Amino acid sequence: MRYESPTTVEAAVTLLANEAGKAHILAGGTDLLVRLRSGFIEPDLIVDLKRIDALKSITMESDGLRVGAAVPSAMLNEHADAVAGWPGVCEAAILIGSTQVQGRATISGNLCNASPAADSVPAMVAARAIARISGPQGMRDVPVEEIATGPGKTSLAKGEFVDSILLPKRAPGTSDAYLRFIPRTEMDIAVVGVGICVTVDKTGTCTAARVALGAVAAKILVVEAAAQALIGTKGDEAALNALAAACSAAATPIDDKRGTVAFRKEIAGTLAKRAAKIALSRAEKNL
Amino acid sequence: MPLDRDPADRTYKVVGHRHNRPDGIDKVTGRAKFGADLAAPGLLHGRILRSPHAHARIKSIDTSKALALEGVKAIVTAADFPDHPQVLEDGELTNIRYNVMAREKALYDGHAVAAVAASNPRIAAKALKLIEVDYEVLPHVVDVELAMKDDAPILHDHIRTEGMEDAPDCPTNVAERIELGYGDVEAGFAEADVVIERQFRTGAAHQGYIEPHACLANISGDGSGDLWCCTQGQFMVRDVCAQLNGMDVSKLRVTPSEIGGGFGGKTTVFIEPVAVALSRKAGKPVKIVMNRGEVFRATGPTASSAIWVKMGCKRDGTITAAQAELKYQGGAFPGSPVSMGAMTAFACYQPKTLKAIGWDVVTNRPKQAAYRAPGAPMAAFAVESIVEELAHTIGMDPVDFRLKNAATSGSKSAYGPTYSDIGLVETLEAVKAHPNYAIKLGPNQGRGVASGFWFNFGGQTAVTLNLNIDGTVALSVGTPDIGGSRASMCAMAAEELGIPYHHVQTIIADTGSLGFNDVTDGSRVTFASGLATIEAARNAAKVLCERAAKIWGIPADAVTWENGCAVPAGPNAGEFPPMTIKELAKKAGETGGPIAGHFEVSADGAGPSFATHLVDAEVDRETGRITILRYLIVQDAGKAVSPAYVEGQMQGGAVQGIGWALNEEYIYNDKGVMENPGFLDYRVPVASDLPMIDTQIVEVPNPGHPYGVRGVGETSIVPPLGAVANAVAAAVGARPEELPMSPPRLLKLMKEQAQPLAAE
C-alpha cells in the first residue's frame, strides 16, 4: 500500500488516474481509516488531500460559499459567514462524531463516503449545494444529491474526486435547519435526519422549500410533497402536519438494529416538523 | 474478625482521607502497561477463527492450506485440548474448555473453532481465511423462553434439569430449577389489600470494559513458561490454563497487567489457554489481542431474562406476599446467575411470605460471565417496579413504603441468613432528606426511586508486606486493582504502621510471588485484601517491636507500636526514646534479618451493602427519547477507606445500570448472528448523556472488618434499572416492562398505554 500526499489538484488527479489497483482518497480519514483498520478495504494507493492548499480554504465567491475538500467541519463552524448564511449545513456538520472527530472530518468526505445516514448531506441537499469534481477530463459541477448512488457507492469516475462544495448564495428570507434523531447525545449514527431549507416573503408566507431526509432509504430522499405542503403557508399546524405526513409517507426505511420501520417513518415526520419550525423562524430573520 | 472498637470513636490519620491513586499518573500519561503492551523477542501474533453460525456441527477442519502459508508457525483446534483427567472431573472446567475452543459443535456466533500463530498479524489474518471448516448448520435459539419450549433446538445432549425431581430423562436446554422461600404465599396474597403482578424482560448487557482481552504466552522448550494478561485473577488464569493444557500448575507463572476495566467479565479465561497452547506448539512467544467485535461476540455479557413478579400489600404498606419466577439464559453453557437473581430479588424487604423460582437456561449465545452483582439488577428492576406501583396504588410515599418494609440490622434476610449490621434504612432516610427529593418537576418529567442489595464476598486471600531499608513499605497483594484498591491498601498499611500514605508501594504480585488469591470479584478486595493487609501490617509491627526489644534488651511484650515508632509499653518497661520505623529498618540486618509481615485467610463476614437511588427523567413524548435530569446515589460503604474511589464505584455502577436501562442490549438477527458487535450500535451512555451523578456515602460499620469496611463495587448497579424505569413510568403514565427502554419501545408503549400528560 502506497501513501501519497500531493500538493496540487492536478498531481492528485494524475496519481488517481494512473493507479492500476484500488485507490482511495484520504480527507479527514474518519471513515477511511476506520474501514482500513477493520479490514473492510485493502487499498493499493491512498491519496491524502490535506497537503493541497487550494482545498484547505473557505472562500466567498460571487455565487456562494466554496468549501474546500480538506476543510474539517470544526473549521467550517468557526467561519462566521458560513454559520450566518447556512446554519443548517453548519449544524449538521458539527454533529459529526465528537469534537475530536470534527477536527478532521470533512463534509466532502461525508458526501463521498455515501452513507445514507450521513449527517451533513441532507442539509447540503436541502441547500442545493453543488459539488465541484476534478478529474482527468477537467472540472465539472454536479448537485450533491447526484454523488451517492447507493450505500458506499458514488458516481465518481476513475481519477475523479470532489475538490470543493459550493453552498449557493441565498435569496433574502431564506434559511435552513437540520435535525437528526439518535438515542444518545453524540457518537451515534442518525436513525433519521432531516434537512430543510425555506424561503419566506414579507408576510411570512413560505415561497420556496426543499426537504431532504437521511437514513430512511438507500439514498438521501428529496421529498417534494413535503416542500409543497409548506409552500403558500405560514407554517401553521395544518401545514406542518401535512409536511410530517408527506415525510412519513416518503420514507422507505428498513427494520434494523437502529430502529423499526414504523418508528423511523414516524420520527421522519416528527423531526421534519421541528426542523421546519426552526428554518422558518430563521428565514424570517433574514428578510 | 471483630471490630477493633467502636469505629465511630476511632480517628483515622490516613484511612478515609482523599489520596491520589498510585496508578493514576501512569494511566493518564500512557506509561501504564496493559494487556497488549508487552512484547518479546521473536513474538508471534495469534488470531482466532470464529464460527459465523449460531449453531453448527463441525464436520471437519482442514488447516493444511493455512499451515502451508509462509509465516504461519502453529495452528491449534479442539484436538490440542485433549481429555486430561483433571478437566473431565470438573464440569465447569469442561465447559470452559469447550468455550475457548469449540469441539463437536459451534454453539454461538463467534465461538472459537481454531487459532493461528504467525509472524505478523497480516499473515495470521490471511491464514484464518485459508482454514476450511465444514459446518452443518443447525437450528438455533437465542431467546430464553423459546429455549425452554419442548420443541426448541437442543444445545447439549447431556443436559437434564437439575433441581427437579420429576424432570424427564431427555435432553433439554433447562439446566437447573431452583426454588426458595418461606411461608404460604397464597395466604399472603389473600391477606393483601392490593396485589400487582407483571411480566418483565431484560436484554443481555455486556460489561463494556474499554480494554479488550489481551495476553502474551511464552512457553519454553522444557514445558514451563510465563503468561502476561489482563485479568481479574492471575491465580485463576494460571490454574485453568495449566489444567486445560495438561501442565503442572508449577510450570506456569501468570503476571497480571494493568487492567482497563473488568466489571466481572475478566474473572474467567477466553484467549489465554489458546495462547499457551499456540506458544507451546510454536516454541515462540505468542500474543493474542481481541478486537471489539470479538469481545462482544465471544466474551461474556450477562444473562438476558424474563421475570414474572407478583406482590401484595396491605393498606398500611405491609408486604404480605412476594413471588417471582425468573428465567435467565446464560448463553451456551449452564451457569446463568439466576440463583443470585432469586436470592437478591426481595433482599431489601421483609415480606411476610415469599416464593421465588429460578430457571437456568442455555441458548446459542456466548457463555455469560459475571457482571457486577451478577443476576441482581434485572431481578431488582422487576421487583422495584412492582414496589413503586404498590406504593402509588395505596397512596404511600415510595420511600416511606420501602422504609416500612425495609430489611434492618438483625432481621432475617429474604434468602435465609440473618443480617448483621446493615444500612438500608439509613440510605432511604438520606434520600428522603436530600434536596433532590423535593425539587419540583416539570411537564413530561418523572421521579423514580429504587433500592438494591448485594451480598459481597470475602474469599481466599494472601498478602505480604516487606519493610524496605529506608523504612518505607513494599506491599504485595494478589487481587488485581479494578477500582482504585491499591490506594486503599496503601492507606490501610500506612494507617496500621503509622507512616505516611506515600511511604507504601502496593503491587499486584504474580502467581510465583504470593500465596493463592481468589479473583477480584464479589466486591471483596478492599474488604478481604484490606483485612489481610491490616493483619500483615500488624504482624510486621509485632516483628518491629521484637527488634526494638532486642536492641533495648527488654522483653518483646514490653514494647508496643505507636505512630510509626516502637515505644516501651509502660513505665515498668524502662525509659527509651521512641525508635522509628526508619531506624529499625536500617538495623534489620543486625537484629535478625529482613522485617516482614504476612497474612493468609479465607475471609468471612463480608457484610452486604445496600443502596437507594433517586432519579429524575424527562421523556420526549414524540420520539420516546429519555433524558436523565438528576441522579442521586446513597450507599452504605461501612467505612469508606478511599472516599473518592467509593464515589467512583457508585457512579460507575449507576452509569452502567442506566445504559442497561436505556439502550444497551445484544441484538440478534434471524440467523442468530449478533447485529451490533461494536460501540456504535451497542450503545453505552457517553459522558454528555448524563448529568453529574450525585453521591452520598453512608457508613454503617461492617462488624466483619477491623475498620468496618464493606464492599461497594457491585451494589451500585442493582438499583438503576428499576429507578430509571420508575422515573419513566411516572413521566409517561405507563410502565416499561421491557429493558432497554429504547426510543422505539418507549414510543410504542406510550401509544398503547400512556395517559395524557401526567400534570404535576
Ligand SMILES: Cc1cc2nc3c(=O)[nH]c(=O)nc-3n(C[C@H](O)[C@H](O)[C@H](O)COP(=O)(O)OP(=O)(O)OC[C@H]3O[C@@H](n4cnc5c(N)ncnc54)[C@H](O)[C@@H]3O)c2cc1C
Ligand atoms: C467516532 C466517529 C463518529 C462519527 N459520527 C458521525 C456522525 O455523527 N455523523 C456522520 O455523518 N458521520 C459520522 N462519522 C463518519 C465520518 O466522520 C464522516 O462521514 C466524515 O464526514 C467523513 O469525512 P472524512 O473527511 O473524515 O472522510 P474520509 O474518511 O477521509 O473519507 C471517507 C470516504 O470518502 C472518500 N473521500 C473523501 N474525500 C473525498 C473527496 N474529496 N472526493 C472523493 N472521495 C472522497 C474516501 O476515499 C472514503 O472512501 C463518524 C466517524 C467516527 C470515526
